[in-house]
Amino acid sequence: MVNWPLAAAVTGGAAIGLGIFLVIREALPPAPALGPALRRLHQPPRPAGTAGVGRNLDWLHGPARWLRPPTRDLALLGRTPEQYALSLLLSALVGLVAPALAAAVVAAAGVGLPVAVPAGVGVGLAALSALLAHHDVLSRAERARREFRRAICTYLDLVALQLSAAHGPVQALEQAAGVCDGWVFERIREALRMAQLQMHSPWDELRQLADEIGVPELGDVGAIMQSSGSEGAQVHETLRSRADSLREQIRTDNLARAEAVTGRLDVPGALLVFILVGFVLYPFMTRI
Template sequence: MTPTWIGISAGLGAGFGLAVFLAVHELRPASPSLGPALARLQPPSGAGDAVPGRSVAIGRLADRMRRVIPATDLRLLGRTSEEFVTSLIVAGLIGLAVPSVLLGLLTLMGRSFGTGVPVGAAVGFAALLVLIVYRDVGHKAAFARRECRRAVCTFIDLVALQRAAGRGTEESLIRAASKGSGWVFARIRQTLLRAELSVSAPWDGLKQLGTDLGVPELGDLGDIMQAAGVTGAQVYRTLRARATSLRAQIRTDELAHAELRTSQLEIPGALLLVVLMLLALYPFAARLLAAPAVN
């Protein structure tokens, strides 16, 4: 074997060994990071508060756009105002670039455009993309809020069962939160853990979480459990009644949403019927227009 092939074989072997080492290193469980864990346990802050490593310019722009930024929806989705503003800026830049590139290619192919067409196309497409990104946050937040309400209904039932088993107020909340899965129960567990570490009432944390997420049902649960924790009231029947009413409300909202989707499905059918009618009437209209006038 020549020295060249020996060098190539050695290089390939070293590359394969490096790949195996990196794969094993990535698959090995990493030690938890203390910084992000402590950040998750801190009380939630406003959408425009400073975060480590953010751009100063983006932060200032987010502070100026505080009135138009959907802060509640962003907190529900777990996003910051800086990320939202960045997505709007990126969408606007893409909207400005795409028509400019397309019109530039058409110009190279021999087509000529005035000054107003490229500017209008770029600005219009950029505004359209920004609007799509802005409305997408609202749609995702509405879906997440419906999911959150269903999870809260299950959480209320679990708390009622814990109270029926003779558990205390705080213990009922903690045990009920540990039985569920999903991002809603994860946030409830974080809220209860934060309240335990800060030696504060858990129902206050639930009410604040309901306000932050725009889910008033969590605030109602906090009020009910506050009555149980402060005055020692028997709240089992109240919890079951609240869960039943919330379940009925969710069912009504889902039926209304299904009816809206069903009505929206009729629009393509109506448009298709109009197109078919135009295709059927086109030959007769063409003959009438082509027929010579009779004096």
């Protein structure tokens, strides 16, 4: 014969014990998983204005390899080849569907179009949309690269100041990177942190980052600081000279870009003059 009061007491005690165990387990901080922690360490910070995709995009690995993405530009923007492939596919899909939707609206209004018209326009618009998405990535990377170069000028001056204050080369690199905010300095701090964790020299890590994102000026910082760390050379004047030359190079590039934009504006200006002349001459021409 079952002793029901005893069974109920045992079951209730087990339930209370399980509840206390679950409360204590949820209250204590869990040990972080090693795999996701390492992936977070290796994940570079993203520049302002770029949004990451949190979904699993492993299924786009094959199309990403086939599309031959600009790896340096994507590394600079903090995007993966799978995200690049997804942006191109979505842009092409929008371009492919838009003419079909427009044809459906026209057909609802009572105007029939051959199927070949929206199909042909959709294919052409899909290719154009994918090309525009590709050029958008390139233009974003170019803007980010120019911003990176401007930040390196400041970083060179800060490292020179740290060296002048009798700091060591490694300490100078780390303290100079910790002074300023922004995604560029966060990227440099991440590289220096990885060098410290992996027991690498910081200048080698900076040169590796410069090669990865296509900014050779950051590699120059690593090369200059390597001579200071290995040979004990006083390089603060070299850093200041490199910062001045980089600023002059940036100024020259900005002037060349401004002249190119001004040259492209000459064509609309000339067309506007011809239009105004046509408006002025039209009354006289009609009287003849």
